[in-house]
Amino acid sequence: MSLADILGDGGALSRTFDGYESRPQQLEMAHAVDAALAHGTPLLVEAGTGTGKSLAYLVPAVRSGLRVVISTATKALGEQIMQRDLPTLARLGLPADATLVKGLSNYVCLRRLDDHRRAAATGKVRADGALTRVLDWVDHTDSGDRADLADVSDDAPVWRDVTSSSETRIGQRCQFFDRCFVTRMRRKAEASKIIVTNHHLFFADLALRQNPGGQALPDYDAVIFDEAHALEDIATEFFGVRVTRARIDGLARDATRAFDHAGLLKDPSRALTLTRVLATLADASDSMFRTLPRPRAESSRTFLRPESLEGDLGRAMRSLRSALTELCDQAREFVTLGDALLSVTRRADTTCEALDRIANPMPQAFVAYTDVDARGGGAVAAAPVEIGEMLKAQLWSRTKAVVLTSATLATSGERGFQFIRGRLGVPEDADSLQLASPFDFPTQAALYVSATLPEPRDPEFLAAAAREVRALVDVTGGGAFLLCTSVRAMRAFAEELRGRWPYETFVQGEAPKNVLLQRFREAHDAVLIATSSFWEGVDVPGHALRLVIMDKLPFDSPDDPVVASRIQRLTDAGRSPFAEYQLPSAALALKQGFGRLIRTRRDVGIVAILDRRLVKRGYGRSLLAALPPASRCHSIEEVSAFWAHASSATEEDFPRSTQGTNVPVRA
Numbered sequence: 001m002s003l004a005d006i007l008g009d010g011g012a013l014s015r016t017f018d019g020y021e022s023r024p025q026q027l028e029m030a031h032a033v034d035a036a037l038a039h040g041t042p043l044l045v046e047a048g049t050g051t052g053k054s055l056a057y058l059v060p061a062v063r064s065g066l067r068v069v070i071s072t073a074t075k076a077l078g079e080q081i082m083q084r085d086l087p088t089l090a091r092l093g094l095p096a097d098a099t100l101v102k103g104l105s106n107y108v109c110l111r112r113l114d115d116h117r118r119a120a121a122t123g124k125v126r127a128d129g130a131l132t133r134v135l136d137w138v139d140h141t142d143s144g145d146r147a148d149l150a151d152v153s154d155d156a157p158v159w160r161d162v163t164s165s166s167e168t169r170i171g172q173r174c175q176f177f178d179r180c181f182v183t184r185m186r187r188k189a190e191a192s193k194i195i196v197t198n199h200h201l202f203f204a205d206l207a208l209r210q211n212p213g214g215q216a217l218p219d220y221d222a223v224i225f226d227e228a229h230a231l232e233d234i235a236t237e238f239f240g241v242r243v244t245r246a247r248i249d250g251l252a253r254d255a256t257r258a259f260d261h262a263g264l265l266k267d268p269s270r271a272l273t274l275t276r277v278l279a280t281l282a283d284a285s286d287s288m289f290r291t292l293p294r295p296r297a298e299s300s301r302t303f304l305r306p307e308s309l310e311g312d313l314g315r316a317m318r319s320l321r322s323a324l325t326e327l328c329d330q331a332r333e334f335v336t337l338g339d340a341l342l343s344v345t346r347r348a349d350t351t352c353e354a355l356d357r358i359a360n361p362m363p364q365a366f367v368a369y370t371d372v373d374a375r376g377g378g379a380v381a382a383a384p385v386e387i388g389e390m391l392k393a394q395l396w397s398r399t400k401a402v403v404l405t406s407a408t409l410a411t412s413g414e415r416g417f418q419f420i421r422g423r424l425g426v427p428e429d430a431d432s433l434q435l436a437s438p439f440d441f442p443t444q445a446a447l448y449v450s451a452t453l454p455e456p457r458d459p460e461f462l463a464a465a466a467r468e469v470r471a472l473v474d475v476t477g478g479g480a481f482l483l484c485t486s487v488r489a490m491r492a493f494a495e496e497l498r499g500r501w502p503y504e505t506f507v508q509g510e511a512p513k514n515v516l517l518q519r520f521r522e523a524h525d526a527v528l529i530a531t532s533s534f535w536e537g538v539d540v541p542g543h544a545l546r547l548v549i550m551d552k553l554p555f556d557s558p559d560d561p562v563v564a565s566r567i568q569r570l571t572d573a574g575r576s577p578f579a580e581y582q583l584p585s586a587a588l589a590l591k592q593g594f595g596r597l598i599r600t601r602r603d604v605g606i607v608a609i610l611d612r613r614l615v616k617r618g619y620g621r622s623l624l625a626a627l628p629p630a631s632r633c634h635s636i637e638e639v640s641a642f643w644a645h646a647s648s649a650t651e652e653d654f655p656r657s658t659q660g661t662n663v664p665v666r667a
Contacts (some may be wrong), residue, residue, distance in 0.1 A: 001093070003030045006059055012092045013055070025051040025435040028288040030435050033403055034060035037068070037222050037541065039399035042430035044228075044417055046409040048437025048628070049595055053069060053405055054085045057224050060404065061095045061194060062089055066221035066401070069195045071202040073227035073234070074537045075102065075147070078196050086194070098194035101185060101217060104200045109164040110176035115257050115340060116161045124260060127541065130158040145179025155512055160250065164205070166216075167347040168254070174339050190218045202567040203238035206394045212464070222401035229406040229588055232387060232423050236562065239390055240366070240383035241354040246284040251347050252278055255327060258340035277326050284323040288316035289378040294368045299560035304368035304380060309359055309402075313370075317380065321355045324348045342628040358382045364569075369561035385565045388425030396427055408591040410434050411584045412625035419584035437598075437628060445596050445630035446642040448472070450609040451615050456552040462489075465610045466496040468636075469549055471610050475640045476647075478503040478525030479605075480547035483535055484591055485554050493551070494529050503527045508534065520544065541599035546647075548597045554589035555582055583619055583665045587626040594627055606639055 006012050007030055009022045027588060037060055047053040058081070061068040072078045082100045113209065117135060121214045130133050137149045146152070146159060164182055177183055189195050201216060202223070208214035225231060231632035256278060265271045271639035291313045293302045307315060330349035331341045337356060346644055361368045361382045371379040395402065404426070410416030417432045450468055454461045473480050480503075484490040494507045502524050506516050508530035520528045521544045527532070535554070556563045570577040590609075597605045614620040 003027060003034060003059060006092060006094070007055065013088075016091055017088075023050070023052055023438050025438060026056045029056035029405075029433065029435060030059055031054060033057045033224070034063070036403055036431065037061065037064045037066060037137065037401050039049075040222075042396065042400065042402045042427055042665075043404070044409055044420065044426065044430055044432040044475050045403065045405040045432045047405055047407060047414075048435060048439070049407050049598060050437045050439045050601070051435055053407075054081060055224070057226070057403060057405060058085055058089060058096075058194075059094065061222075062223060064222070065193070067193050067195070067218070067224040069197060069202065069217065069220045071197050071199050071223060071225050073199050073230040074175065075106075075198060076103070076537070076539075077093050077226060078198055079147075081196050096194045097192050098196060099185070099192040100190040100202060101189050101195055101197040103143065103198065103204070104164040104166060105159075106145055106147065107164045107181045107185070108138055108146065108162055109168055109305060110138070110179060110181070111170075111174055111339060112164070112168060112254075113138065113162040114176075115254075115261060116158075118261065119257055124257070125161075128158070130156045131162075132161060134158060141181075143185070153512070154514070158628060161253070166208075167251075167350060170339050170342050170346070173342070186218075192218075194534050195220065199225070199227075200238070201236040203235050206235075207238050209394070220399070222403070223395075223399055224403040225405065228404035228405050229408045229420075229592065230536070231404070232658055233386045235391065235424075236383050241357045242379050242381040243351060243354050243358065244379040245285065245377050247351065248281070250284075251327075251344070251351065252281055254340065255331065255344045256346050258331070260337060262334055262337035262341060264334060264337070265570070273328060275538055276331055277323070281320075281327055282522045283322040284316070284320040288313070288320045288380075291316045291376045292372050292380070294372055299557040299563075300373055301369045301371045301561050303561045303564075304370050304382075305356065314359070316357060317355055321352050323353050324355075328352070355380070358428075362432055367561050367565040383562050385562065385569060388423060390425075392425040392427075396425060403521060407437075407595055408588045410626075411587045412622050419580075419588075422580075424511070439598050439628075441598065441628040441630045443631075444601075444604045445628065446606045446633045446639060446646075447594075447627065447630040448606060448636075448639050449612070449614050449634040450608070451612050451634070453610055453612055455613060456611060462492055462496065465551060466493060468608075468610055469493070469497060470501060471636050472549060472639065473501065473503060473545060473608070475636065475643050476547040476606065478523075478527060479532065479545055480527045480549060481545060481596060482527060482529045482549045482551070483596075484529065484531050484551045485577060487531055488558075489551055490531050495528070497529070501527075505529065517661065534591060534596070536595070539599055540596070541603060545597065546603075547607035548593065548605070548606070549608045549610065550590070550593050553586055553609070553613060554593065555586045557584075572663060578619075582621065587623050590623055591628075598628075606633075606643060608639070 001012065004011060004027060007022065007027045011022065014020050014022050025047065029045055029051060032043055032045060033056065051376050070081060078100055082098065086096050086098055116125065119125040120131055133152050135147065141148060146163065166191060195217060197217065205216040208216055215252040259265055259274050263275060295302045315497060328345050332346040335341045335345060358380050366382045366384055368382045371381060409420050411419055416434060453464050453468060469482060482493060484493060498505045504526040506520055506526060506528045508516065516528060517538065520526050521540060524544050541598060558564055558567060564580055594607050597607055614623060631642060633642055
């Protein structure tokens with residue numbers, strides 16, 4: 001069958017699924033992906049929401065006969081591909097030999113589980129119902145993927161002690177190697193043509209391939225990145241290094257358990273030495289993370305400057321490194337007594353290497369920083385300032401058939417792909433294709449920009465913006481996201497609004513993300529106040545989400561060390577960091593925020609932006625031009641009139657009880 005026979009008007013897809021509407025944009029994208037795979041050429045595709053891009057790249061990938069990696073930004077999309085999209089192709093006569101490959105932390109480590117079970121049996125750790133359920137489940141699961149155990153929450157403490165990681169795996173000398181869930185998953189992937197994974201694991205694989213014999217994925221012929229707008233941030237993380245309090249705490253717990261299981265703590269003289277080593281490590285870790293400077297700006301991150309390394313923080317980092325070295329030496333002396341001790345030596349050694357890289361970053365190429373999150377955790381880290389050259393060497397030169405696609409890749413104007421090309425080092429000969437969404441945005445969505453509010457830096461902004469939010473939410477009767485550009489703003493709005501209206505209000509951080517989304521969907525008339533993690537990758541089709549409010553334009557904080565270093569590099573080169581970096585980055589983020597609203601042909605709603613700069617500053621025109629062509633409203637009264645008309649039409653044509661339940665047309 002040709003692509004048109006499958007995806008075209010009257011094709012197999014439309015004949016198989018009642019109510020499915022073929023889209024010319026989907027077929028055009030499929031032809032472009034097919035050509036890129038056939039000729040081994042790079043391709044960028046912006047496919048507006050509703051194009052059906054998953055099938056547009058999966059059909060050519062399956063037909064190609066190549067081993068193709070499909071990389072997504074979120075686990076949810078990867079699971080959707082495996083559970084919905086590939087079975088759809090099978091029904092069309094295109095079965096795919098596919099394996100879902102997740103990061104190691106998603107899989108139970110049988111060695112660590114056995115260690116934890118023994119520690120619980122001897123009273124060294126507290127046994128609980130979650131451990132019992134994991135032990136029962138492991139006896140009959142084929143995957144070992146913790147997502148398959150629904151009655152143990154994703155944030156349950158037990159996972160911290162029983163899941164795998166690159167640091168805890170010790171290879172073929174492990175007694176559980178052949179039974180290992182990761183080993184079995186990798187062997188299955190080696191035999192598959194389609195490998196579905198995520199950007200984090202893909203870049204972890206690229207980083208590992210810098211060392212002889214290192215890799216996390218099988219070799220492949222082509223790669224397709226869905227949600228490719230997220231690549232720069234994720235690649236920056238994986239080409240850098242990071243040492244966290246959680247990493248040190250986890251190593252200390254596992255080292256204690258390894259020493260105990262090896263019988264070393266039964267010898268009083270040896271126990272005295274090992275207890276001292278572990279106490280020294282705990283003290284050094286506590287000292288270093290207490291010494292981290294507290295950020296004064298929006299960013300949680302602060303430059304780790306050379307002068308900092310000469311003061312208290314530098315001394316604390318050196319003390320931690322010394323404690324890790326001593327732990328490594330002690331574990332190495334007895335490594336023949338247990339596989340877990342080999343893991344301890346490797347983890348202590350790699351953590352020392354990371355601290356060395358952070359303390360001595362390559363000038364100009366890397367920036368070192370500290371990070372303190374809202375929950376009191378901390379990290380020291382180093383990240384590359386630019387990743388374009390790294391990707392040229394590690395990705396583009398090794399794999400010619402690379403497809404990047406997203407609903408948000410291009411900024412406005414004729415040179416819309418120039419920004420993403422530059423940021424990711426995309427070869428000059430890469431083809432590009434920009435496809436508009438099939439949705440009727442003027443009818444389905446309204447865009448309201450408040451021109452009368454004070455600017456966001458004005459002390460009066462919060463109170464005035466909160467009044468505007470209340471007025472907008474009253475128009476739609478709830479069903480709203482309030483997306484904030486900082487945690488501080490999110491908390492301030494939550495304090496200002498919660499309890500002052502009849503709508504159930506959820507705030508990011510008060511429960512896991514998936515739990516908040518489920519509660520929001522079920523409530524129908526709730527308000528969710530959140531930050532960056534809800535600006536993208538969140539899918540709430542139907543009536544439950546009908547209003548998206550953004551507090552201000554999503555410019556990256558110039559106080560963030562990585563952002564500041566990129567700005568400085570452009571300034572030093574005599575270029576405009578605002579025009580070439582900050583503005584196009586904000587445009588893509590704004591498109592992502594807008595994209596939360598309209599997810600199917602049946603959705604209607606309002607996007608409101610409370611930042612007057614969008615209409616009062618010259619650069620606002622380019623930001624507006626990048627957004628979908630929604631109807632424009634200039635007052636709350638116009639918003640109310642739009643909603644009265646749009647919602648009545650929706651209720652008449654698609655009753656509320658059925659919205660979001662028919663065959664969706666999604667990106």
